[in-house]
Amino acid sequence: MRKSIYIILLLGCVLPSFFSCGPQYSNSDWIRLADEQVGKSTDSLKVLLNQVKRPLELQGEDRLLYGWLSGYVHAKKGTSMVEDSLLIPLADSYMASQDTTRKLLSYWMKARYVSWLGKHDEAFAVYEKGLQKASELKDTFWMQEMLMEQGRMYRFVWQDYPKCTDIFRRMVAIKEKPVEVYSLGLAMALEKNDSAVYWMNRAAELSMQEKDTAQAIFFLRNMMETQVHALNTHRDAIQTAQRLIGENERLHLNDNLLVLACYESIIESYLKLGDLDAAQHSLNLADSMAQIVDPKNPATKNMLSLYQALIDYTRNRHFDLNDMLQYNVLLYEKILDERKNIRQFKNSNEQLTADALEMIVEQQRTQISLMFVLLVAFVLAMSIIIVVNLYRRKLRKSKEQINGFILIQQKNEGIIRHNEQMIADLQAQMADGQEAQEQLEESKAALLALQRHTEALRNENIGLQQRIEKYKHQPSEEEIEKLRANANRMHQLEERERELTAELANNNELMRKLREKPKFLGEAEWKKLADITNRVYNRFTERIKSQYPHLTEVDIQLCILLKLRFTVSQIAILTATSPSSVSVQKNRLKKRLLQADEHLFDNGQTLDMYWWMY
Numbered sequence: 001m002r003k004s005i006y007i008i009l010l011l012g013c014v015l016p017s018f019f020s021c022g023p024q025y026s027n028s029d030w031i032r033l034a035d036e037q038v039g040k041s042t043d044s045l046k047v048l049l050n051q052v053k054r055p056l057e058l059q060g061e062d063r064l065l066y067g068w069l070s071g072y073v074h075a076k077k078g079t080s081m082v083e084d085s086l087l088i089p090l091a092d093s094y095m096a097s098q099d100t101t102r103k104l105l106s107y108w109m110k111a112r113y114v115s116w117l118g119k120h121d122e123a124f125a126v127y128e129k130g131l132q133k134a135s136e137l138k139d140t141f142w143m144q145e146m147l148m149e150q151g152r153m154y155r156f157v158w159q160d161y162p163k164c165t166d167i168f169r170r171m172v173a174i175k176e177k178p179v180e181v182y183s184l185g186l187a188m189a190l191e192k193n194d195s196a197v198y199w200m201n202r203a204a205e206l207s208m209q210e211k212d213t214a215q216a217i218f219f220l221r222n223m224m225e226t227q228v229h230a231l232n233t234h235r236d237a238i239q240t241a242q243r244l245i246g247e248n249e250r251l252h253l254n255d256n257l258l259v260l261a262c263y264e265s266i267i268e269s270y271l272k273l274g275d276l277d278a279a280q281h282s283l284n285l286a287d288s289m290a291q292i293v294d295p296k297n298p299a300t301k302n303m304l305s306l307y308q309a310l311i312d313y314t315r316n317r318h319f320d321l322n323d324m325l326q327y328n329v330l331l332y333e334k335i336l337d338e339r340k341n342i343r344q345f346k347n348s349n350e351q352l353t354a355d356a357l358e359m360i361v362e363q364q365r366t367q368i369s370l371m372f373v374l375l376v377a378f379v380l381a382m383s384i385i386i387v388v389n390l391y392r393r394k395l396r397k398s399k400e401q402i403n404g405f406i407l408i409q410q411k412n413e414g415i416i417r418h419n420e421q422m423i424a425d426l427q428a429q430m431a432d433g434q435e436a437q438e439q440l441e442e443s444k445a446a447l448l449a450l451q452r453h454t455e456a457l458r459n460e461n462i463g464l465q466q467r468i469e470k471y472k473h474q475p476s477e478e479e480i481e482k483l484r485a486n487a488n489r490m491h492q493l494e495e496r497e498r499e500l501t502a503e504l505a506n507n508n509e510l511m512r513k514l515r516e517k518p519k520f521l522g523e524a525e526w527k528k529l530a531d532i533t534n535r536v537y538n539r540f541t542e543r544i545k546s547q548y549p550h551l552t553e554v555d556i557q558l559c560i561l562l563k564l565r566f567t568v569s570q571i572a573i574l575t576a577t578s579p580s581s582v583s584v585q586k587n588r589l590k591k592r593l594l595q596a597d598e599h600l601f602d603n604g605q606t607l608d609m610y611w612w613m614y
Helices: 002-020 027-035 042-049 060-077 082-095 100-116 120-137 140-157 161-174 178-190 196-209 213-229 234-250 256-273 276-293 298-316 321-325 328-364 369-432 437-470 477-506 509-516 523-536 540-547 553-563 568-574 579-596 607-612
Strands: none
Touching (some): 027 060, 060 082, 060 100, 100 120, 100 140, 120 140, 140 161, 140 178, 178 196, 196 213, 213 234, 234 256, 256 298, 276 298, 369 437, 369 568, 369 607, 437 607, 509 568, 553 568, 553 579, 553 607, 579 607
């Protein structure tokens, strides 16, 4: 412990001097570092730009580059701002320069900003100029980027799907890449063109060639949705869904959510084809899968209940609206929780980034003189820590001893209460008077042993209390009382748990009837008793069968009755046998248990006590 303290103090003295000697960056340095992140990490670029102090006072090239980089960040994140108005002259300046990379990027940035202002025709013209310049430079990357942006404008702004398709055809003609090919397929799907499936499938093949399985699965899944909702080629959609399920198995993706989505598309396709039996079969498979994937997901349950309602209504012209909508409230609550979690994660991530950056800046700005101040402070702190640590160690040792005594004392009291309960149960068994002589003698011996053990524990508790009094004045009496209260609470909870378990079993209607008026048990009553015992006593019969597989069904039934504390007389009535036959059966059961473990009853336990504690 002392060595650890010395090491920490030494590091505390050395590290401040190490960090205080770190490099100091000017605004120009931060801007140059940020410029190196263009085309790499937008988040890192933004963090570096935040280090620039008083950006409005920048001059010359620094001012130009800072404004251009800020506009680049906003364009990349799709969050253009009013202050990006300087971007237009800045972009024009770079577009006229000989820096080909920054030239083409400036066309793209200017068009994005103009489009954000709502001037879509002007933005389209800027993309066209950028496309021409990229063609002159034979830069296929930027040629495809400019065409991609134009295609998006036709798709999202003007919703002119035929022109969108023509743009994407030009883009794919330059070079077939998965995303570009998929975009062409999606544009054709919006145009209701049957060739959409070919291009989406081609995009998946290209992704597979690049070994990007996740992207290929994404393309195939969207192709399936297109076949279902846009093209209405439902049998093809079923084949695509089955293909996806097969790919999931072949590639060992174990993506159960994907399989569930495929089943939903299959169900919808069969419904639209009018094949209700196939739809019902697929719905059953989907419901089984939903139980595996996420049995508590209300969205999935709601969707499956909707499909079931559609099938029922088509067949019977009747469905229960409450059944169909029963998960909507849960779904709404889950959506709210998810949104809250996303906001919290986003805020935490931003805060962590800001904190990490602030820590780096503070470390770099630390002065060497701080080292000497910290050195003095740590020397003083070392002395204080050593003294306090020694005192706390002594105090902690006393608390640990007292806590140990109290825990042992409380444990003994719990055992005493448990012994008293078993004494009462044994006395009740002996009072029944139907035990065989051998079993009666065994019960008497166990009763005497329990009484002696209980008395020994009481004497031990008296000694423990005396030892607690010895340490009473080292920790405060309040702390001792808290320790004792915590221990008492823990044992009270354990005792309450045992009481509730027994009460739960005894309050069952069948149990009350059998205790008040025992009768011969039929097969249905035996099953109910087994269910009660398994539910209350943690899979009682399953544990017995696992530990003692050689026991017969009759033996298991006797174990259940003994666990539920029925007397020999009651067991004789419940099993329609004589008390002497019950005693013989108990002896036989005990011998079978000893076959599995010959030392099982070495501590003086009776068969009844063994099952009470099992």
